[in-house]
Amino acid sequence: MATTFSSLPIIDLSPLHTAQLAENEIATLSKQFGEVFSTTGFAYLVNPPLSFDHEEMFAVAREFFALPTGQKMQLAKRSFRPTNENTYRGYFPTQPHLASDNLKEGFEIGSAEFSERPAKPQKIVLSEPNVWPNKDSFSAQSKLEQMYDELQSLAAKLLSLLAVSLGKPPDAFSSWLTDSLSTLRLLHYPALSRGQEYTHDESVKLSCTPHTDSGILTLLHQDSTGGLEVLNASGEWVSAPYVPGSIVVNIGDLMTKVSGGRFTATMHRVRAPAPKSQSQSQSPNDGFGRFSIPFFFEPGEDCVIVPALGDGEAVVYGEHVRRKMSTWVEFQEDSGYDTGTTEEI
Ligand SMILES: O=C(O)CCC(=O)C(=O)O
Numbered sequence: 001m002a003t004t005f006s007s008l009p010i011i012d013l014s015p016l017h018t019a020q021l022a023e024n025e026i027a028t029l030s031k032q033f034g035e036v037f038s039t040t041g042f043a044y045l046v047n048p049p050l051s052f053d054h055e056e057m058f059a060v061a062r063e064f065f066a067l068p069t070g071q072k073m074q075l076a077k078r079s080f081r082p083t084n085e086n087t088y089r090g091y092f093p094t095q096p097h098l099a100s101d102n103l104k105e106g107f108e109i110g111s112a113e114f115s116e117r118p119a120k121p122q123k124i125v126l127s128e129p130n131v132w133p134n135k136d137s138f139s140a141q142s143k144l145e146q147m148y149d150e151l152q153s154l155a156a157k158l159l160s161l162l163a164v165s166l167g168k169p170p171d172a173f174s175s176w177l178t179d180s181l182s183t184l185r186l187l188h189y190p191a192l193s194r195g196q197e198y199t200h201d202e203s204v205k206l207s208c209t210p211h212t213d214s215g216i217l218t219l220l221h222q223d224s225t226g227g228l229e230v231l232n233a234s235g236e237w238v239s240a241p242y243v244p245g246s247i248v249v250n251i252g253d254l255m256t257k258v259s260g261g262r263f264t265a266t267m268h269r270v271r272a273p274a275p276k277s278q279s280q281s282q283s284p285n286d287g288f289g290r291f292s293i294p295f296f297f298e299p300g301e302d303c304v305i306v307p308a309l310g311d312g313e314a315v316v317y318g319e320h321v322r323r324k325m326s327t328w329v330e331f332q333e334d335s336g337y338d339t340g341t342t343e344e345i
């Protein structure tokens with residue numbers, strides 16, 4: 001359970017810029033992560049060892065979501081476009097009929113190493129190849145693939161630190177990286193229209209309902225719109241505003257299991273972006289909504305995850321994630337998804 005916090009801590013990743021961490025740096029960072037993940041479960045990471053910045057990432061998201069709806073729908077998962085082959089990787093449109101408090105469109109990629117469709121027929125194929133817009137209309141495929149690889153390497157370094165913080169050798173969890181199912185997801189939350197800011201009961205209007213993430217950990221790039229909130233132990237929603245240059249990190253359910261409950265997968269949600277302001281806006285996204293780019297760090301489908309602490313049972317990751325998937329809006333059966341109202345940027 002998360003503790004009663006009122007803001008999120010900041011961890012400086014500058015030491016990770018060198019190829020090899022010194023013993024004392026490993027000890028200091030793993031202690032920091034151990035403390036943060038057993039209290040807030042969420043933190044800001046600054047000075048991450050990545051070759052790209054926020055601006056480059058969000059330029060990619062803007063380029064993708066500005067594509068005509070028809071072109072995005074060509075990349076839709078089969079549940080949204082039955083003639084398409086992909087079931088897991090690709091585009092999902094907003095679903096206003098199913099979930100007005102979960103209004104988001106997204107585009108997801110996995111590892112470029114999954115280049116062939118597995119022979120085993122399954123309703124949802126977790127290790128299927130990615131799909132892409134054609135290169136004439138979308139220039140950022142190789143950039144996104146590189147972002148994926150760099151985020152995977154960063155997450156793997158953090159995993160070693162988590163192993164140490166649980167009293168294990170740095171490579172204790174390295175087998176999880178085999179055929180990793182990590183997902184890089186571009187998300188767009190459209191802005192509300194005027195008058196839609198509140199639900200009929202006057203509670204806050206959300207565009208992502210409260211949930212915990214399912215995997216090992218999540219590395220989130222968010223734009224400056226704001227809206228992410230994190231639940232503390234007193235039941236209060238604590239705002240996690242944009243901190244320039246930072247990545248938000250949080251623990252997923254799997255790591256709670258592995259740590260025997262020591263690490264906390266904290267509930268979080270996103271408030272719906274405000275309608276276009278009437279004054280001259282400072283925000284480049286004004287009226288278009290919010291962009292965020294979570295990277296979900298995940299083990300391979302067949303990976304058997306054995307808890308490092310406590311007496312919990314081992315889980316096979318593929319089974320764990322398929323169980324959780326039934327709660328995700330983009331995997332609900334729905335015939336009323338929105339394929340025609342995306343504004344051009
Ligand atoms: O958009 C955000 O800030 C958070 C997204 C999120 O929590 C998720 O996709 O799991």
Ligand SMILES: [Fe+2]
Nearest residue numbers: 211212213268
């Ligand atoms: Fe999340």
